[in-house]
Amino acid sequence: MNITRSQEDYLKIIWHLQEEQKKATAKAVADNLQVKSPTALSMFRLLVKCGQISYNKTDGARLTESGENTARKLVRKHRLIETFLETIFDMDGQNVHDEAEKLEHVISDQLMHRIDAYLGFPEKDPHGSEIPAWDKAMQRINLSTVQLNDSFSINELNLQNDEKKYYQKSDLTVTSVWTMIEIPPGSECYLIGNGKRFLAIPDRVAENILVTLRK
Structure with a gap:
């Protein structure tokens, strides 16, 4: 099943919250995406059906293996794009982030591999955040x-x-x-x-x- 851009945004926020060892509650995710909690809950139910997350009120949303792979690749693309834009075009700040938010959903894996190699396989983005591997096992x-x-x-x-x-x-x-x-x-x-x-x-x-x- 293809994952939509909106679904990818949810998975990425859940990934970030898990990395920070925080619960991905409906409210926490909704606040990050600037939507209402019922909207986030509705998306949670859809992502559960897609096999991307598990969810209960006590633990909040948790990425499945499939969901983690999807989110990891998206975060990787975002941070590599930010690195590329700052390195090649000398862009910085909010402009780099905003452009990466758009491009991460449409740029191909093949092109990202080439960008990664062109940049010399950077380990961190311009903000100092680690650029995750395509697959957790390949870290x-x-x-x-x-x-x-x-x-x-x-x-x-x-x-x-x-x-x-x-x-x-x-x-x-x-x-x-x-x-x-x-x-x-x-x-x-x-x-x-x-x-x-x-x-x-x-x-x-x-x-x-x-x-x-x-x-």
């Missing part, structure tokens, strides 16, 4: 937070040029897949492997390497 994390025996792919090496070249020559390149082999006591160094070789990564370096866990 980028620091190598230093990977658990023992977890496999991961390399997303970004935020290292000095000489240091980056050293690790790239050791096959630690973007999209390469590795596994956490050993985490010594104190976590001063991490041992990772790719089936062909092992690499010892100091904690200082691991904190500057972004990875995505693989299922």
Whole structure:
């Protein structure tokens, strides 16, 4: 079932409230969207039927897995668009937000992927807010937070040029897949492997390497 722009706006507000660990009550959502509570309740019922949220008076609205994915992609688009408009067109403030509000509903995923790559895969928008991954399972994390025996792919090496070249020559390149082999006591160094070789990564370096866990 296709989600309308109005439904997307509701899902995005619920997502924000959940991120702030607040209850997404009908009143809270209505206040954010500047509508009446009965209007919000009516939309809640529709979103429940669509499988996007669950709802009861005690807990308020909660995003389902489908609803969270929809909202996450919308928030991601919004923040990437804001970043693009400020970076390329030097727009700022309310103008950036207002334009992103319009474009987030119509811009394609393919174009957003290209914008993301063009901007160098930014982690935060101009306001300092984190730009979420397309999928929660694809969220980028620091190598230093990977658990023992977890496999991961390399997303970004935020290292000095000489240091980056050293690790790239050791096959630690973007999209390469590795596994956490050993985490010594104190976590001063991490041992990772790719089936062909092992690499010892100091904690200082691991904190500057972004990875995505693989299922």
